[in-house]
Amino acid sequence: MAIEIPENVVVSRLDALASWCRKNSLWPMPFATACCGIELMATGASRHDLARFGAEVFRFSPRQCDLMIVAGRVVMKMLPVLQRIWQQMHEPKWCISMGACASTGGVFDTYCVVQGIDRFLPVDMYVPGCPPRPEQLIQSIIDLQDIIQQRGTIRGVEFTAAARQQPKRALIELPILGDVRTPPHHNGPIPPATLASGKDRA
Amino acid sequence: MTDPAVISALTAAYPDVVTSEFRGDVRAMVPRESLIAVMSRLRDEQGYDMLSDITCVDYLRYRDATDRFGLVYLLVNTTTAARLTVRTFVNEPDLDVPSVVPLWPGANWLEREVWDMFGIRFTDHPDLRRILLPEEFTAHPLRKDYPLQGRGERHNFPVIRRAEA
Numbered sequence: 001m002a003i004e005i006p007e008n009v010v011v012s013r014l015d016a017l018a019s020w021c022r023k024n025s026l027w028p029m030p031f032a033t034a035c036c037g038i039e040l041m042a043t044g045a046s047r048h049d050l051a052r053f054g055a056e057v058f059r060f061s062p063r064q065c066d067l068m069i070v071a072g073r074v075v076m077k078m079l080p081v082l083q084r085i086w087q088q089m090h091e092p093k094w095c096i097s098m099g100a101c102a103s104t105g106g107v108f109d110t111y112c113v114v115q116g117i118d119r120f121l122p123v124d125m126y127v128p129g130c131p132p133r134p135e136q137l138i139q140s141i142i143d144l145q146d147i148i149q150q151r152g153t154i155r156g157v158e159f160t161a162a163a164r165q166q167p168k169r170a171l172i173e174l175p176i177l178g179d180v181r182t183p184p185h186h187n188g189p190i191p192p193a194t195l196a197s198g199k200d201r202a
Numbered sequence: 203m204t205d206p207a208v209i210s211a212l213t214a215a216y217p218d219v220v221t222s223e224f225r226g227d228v229r230a231m232v233p234r235e236s237l238i239a240v241m242s243r244l245r246d247e248q249g250y251d252m253l254s255d256i257t258c259v260d261y262l263r264y265r266d267a268t269d270r271f272g273l274v275y276l277l278v279n280t281t282t283a284a285r286l287t288v289r290t291f292v293n294e295p296d297l298d299v300p301s302v303v304p305l306w307p308g309a310n311w312l313e314r315e316v317w318d319m320f321g322i323r324f325t326d327h328p329d330l331r332r333i334l335l336p337e338e339f340t341a342h343p344l345r346k347d348y349p350l351q352g353r354g355e356r357h358n359f360p361v362i363r364r365a366e367a
Binding site: 076077079080083086087109110111112113114115119120121122159160 | 335336341343348349350351352353355356357359360361362363364
């Protein structure tokens with residue numbers, strides 16, 4: 001026997017309902033350290049208007065946020081701060097790595113710049129660009145909303161999935177590019193030994 | 203412009219000071235032993251009352267260089283707007299240089315930066331700690347024998363995974 005339901009009642013799963021609520025009220029935490037932060041501000045401002053997707057209220061307290069947007073390069077002195085802020089955010093929480101520097105270190109392959117925050121933090125979405133346009137950031141938030149809707153569960157089971165526990169590249173040291181013994185005023189052709197050391201660079 | 207009388211008086215008082223000029227800007231190479239005496243004289247008698255900057259150059263494997271580190275002190279006379287560059291050279295392993303903080307208190311952070319980046323020890327500095335790099339850092343990264351990509355300092359952090367956060 002079929003159960004009659006009124007036509008203003010929708011049947012769904014509780015997971016889908018929770019994900020629908022979560023994805024439409026993302027509260028971003030702006031971790032803006034460089035020029036990507038300017039684009040991040042433009043994204044939240046009136047011209048691009050992130051409010052159309054329910055994520056316009058930037059909170060500067062990690063206790064009130066569930067989406068961290070890392071916009072800009074992160075140096076090794078800043079990384080413990082970033083990790084502390086990430087740990088202070090309430091679950092469920094997501095992370096967007098915005099721009100080339102946050103994702104890979106960008107052009108700053110120096111002794112103090114972290115070569116991608118995903119070595120030390122879980123990242124859900126990467127935005128390419130240097131810096132990305134606000135449209136790209138908006139697209140990443142829309143994509144993140146899709147992921148939340150598709151994979152989200154009310155208990156956050158998707159966060160503990162085994163796929164996310166794969167070890168990252170954090171402790172792999174890149175080989176040193178170039179021969180430090182080369183005199184700095186050497187103007188001739190580069191010796192072959194210098195090129196060979198950079199060939200197998202990760 | 204630096205007053206030529208100032209320079210001639212300085213070299214007369216300290217014969218081991220070597221001066222040179224380039225387009226009106228005068229440099230004075232001062233031995234480390236007479237640095238404080240020369241600086242005191244410049245400040246008290248010649249009116250160089252402002253220390254604009256302290257920085258350092260690593261001359262490792264540099265053409266025709268005879269010393270490893272060259273310290274650069276940029277002085278300004280705020281009355282006459284005259285500028286003077288004072289240089290002194292140090293070599294490993296003796297990298298002690300007398301601090302000029304007693305003369306110009308603004309030298310405090312400048313000397314901390316030179317210590318941080320080059321490892322020049324300023325004796326009698328009131329608070330010679332690292333100023334830019336973290337406390338745990340052991341190297342002095344602006345030295346020419348330090349690799350650009352570091353010695354693994356940027357990798358020694360705990361990795362936070364989803365389950366731990």
